[in-house]
Amino acid sequence: MASISNALSLKHGLSLWCPQSTPSVNRISQPCSISSTNFRRRSFSVSASSFANENREFVIVGGGNAAGYAARTFVEHGMADGKLCIVSKEAYAPYERPALTKGYLFPHDKKPARLPGFHTCVGSGGERQTPDWYKEKGIEMLHEDPVSDINIEKQTLKTSSGKLLKFGSLIIATGCTASRFPDKIGGNLSGVHYVRDVADANSLISSLEKAKKVVVVGGGYIGMEVAAAAVAWKVDTTIIFPEEHLMTRLFTPSLAQKYEQLYQDFGVKFVKGASxxxxxAGSDGHVVGVKLANGSIIEADTVVVGIGAKPAVGPFESVGLNNTVGGIQVDGLFRTSIPGIFAIGDVAAFPLKIYDRTTRVEHVDHARRSAQHCVKSLLTAHTDTYDYLPYFYSRVFEYEGSPRKVWWQFFGDNVGETVEIGNFDPKVATFWIDSGKLKGVLLESGSPEEFQLLPKIARSQPFVDKAKLEKASSVEEALEIVQSSLKVEAAV
Structure with a gap:
């Protein structure tokens, strides 16, 4: 469940196919520049009896990864107890959302992931923040009550239940919502699923328990991960997408072909280039198939739609949007143009310092890091701007008894020419080289030491002899060549 976004319209209707965006985002001619003089922490003094949250100094809106990691950072700085309120549409304490399209979907006999096992912050090796953790830390949690309105001048929020919340500093961590098919073409039929939260995943599991034919719409992260999980249920599985190959935002055609062959070996069928x-729907209103533009019908009793997501700006448009990459515009400390209001995670359009452009990243790693950076900047004299290195990964076919487990990682920027090394048995690596500099690298089935090398390579962007790299006989040799380039530059 990840992407790095560009050119996303927030105000217009959803097209049938939401284009999968690319990590190579167009440079913004005038990146965000917000004066630091306007960003004092705002104070307030109002009768506590007037507000549902008794005037919490800090309010986080959102219940995903970013909110959980932000809460931990408040606790680490001793500023949570009696001062922090989290307002969420979720029924659960913040959790590691990637699990929903991976381990959570495994069959019951294959040790599926379940709460409280993946509450934040276990995804990064931290303490498991169960509901009791929030109580112990004095953090007020308002569940299943999303914010419906904001009054910037009065520093108040209104929830869907009518609660009025007062804030001193506000952190918007609302994430994204799944792009949906319109109701008029069957987007809301029984048996049609979208996966963004635990309730969605539970509903999909109920369908998979009795499914015979599953169609997954979309060839990105959601499509690949859900289809791999469906294989574990031993059901007929088909992936449909409009592009010519899987994961067009990142994979080269050659790399995609290797993954497609692996999926076919697991029994997954593909329908490419399809609209x-x-x-x-059947007579009972349940989905029975997917009709293509050419008139053909792919039978299905369960359909999973994974065609992208859009930032959940909700009532916060007045805070200031970025109409190029979508989301709420912030600076390098995640401050919006409104003093005392911040945005983090998927919903934040931020300056990508390493590549000198503004972007928006939908990925758990950015959710974690942006939350920590924002809160640290809010509570201390920390003024270093966020310096994020784009990172994406996926893990599939990891269920118990799987004949092949897949785990790839990508760091950097996928621009320029590519060099692919390895036969995918099990390793393969792809290097992106632009003007002689290595800009990005993807590795499948690497060792822990090899994966640890990737961010060093991508951040350093060393000059690499492309011809020499192309002659590497193995992934290990290719990585040694690149590592040697790092050492040469360090010695200069």
């Missing part, structure tokens, strides 16, 4: 006309 969808509508989803067909």
């Amino acid at each position: 969808i006309s509508n989803l067909e």
